[in-house]
Amino acid sequence: MAIRDRGMKKWQFAFGHLELIKGQQDLWRDQERIAKPIVDPYELEEFNQRIAYAMEYNLAVIITI
Template sequence: MAIRDRGKKKWQPASFIPLGFEMTAAMFKDQERISKPLLDEYEKEEFDRNIAYAMEYNLPVKIKVWNEGFTETITGRIHYVDPISFQLRIEVAPGEFERIAFEDVLGVIIEE
């Protein structure tokens, strides 16, 4: 008796499974998004003082940044504050800089 198998056709519907896993992971990641927190003037003044102090004495800082619904922490030394484009330039590694907009800063902690 010969085996009558459909061969590759029976596995054809399973070809979408990796795509389904990717879509599910993206859906769960989107559910973790948060709206941008509102900061009052006192918090902004404290950030300004911490940034000025860290820049004056070349101290490392941890800056909490809001980025498209997620928060991330950037550690480095403040190299330059650009008042025209409203950005901070932070040296995260020797010779490697990262720019952060003032409006995206959620917290500044000085590390000593």
């Protein structure tokens, strides 16, 4: 008795499944994103002054995002 193979039909869902997983990962990644905070000009100027002061006196600066 010969084995009847379905050919590419048995792999169709597996190939589509990869696209579903990637789409789901992209959706989760988008949901975890945090909107950028709005920095007013006074805060921006304060940041610039602190960086300039640190550069002038060779001080270490830690910048976190």
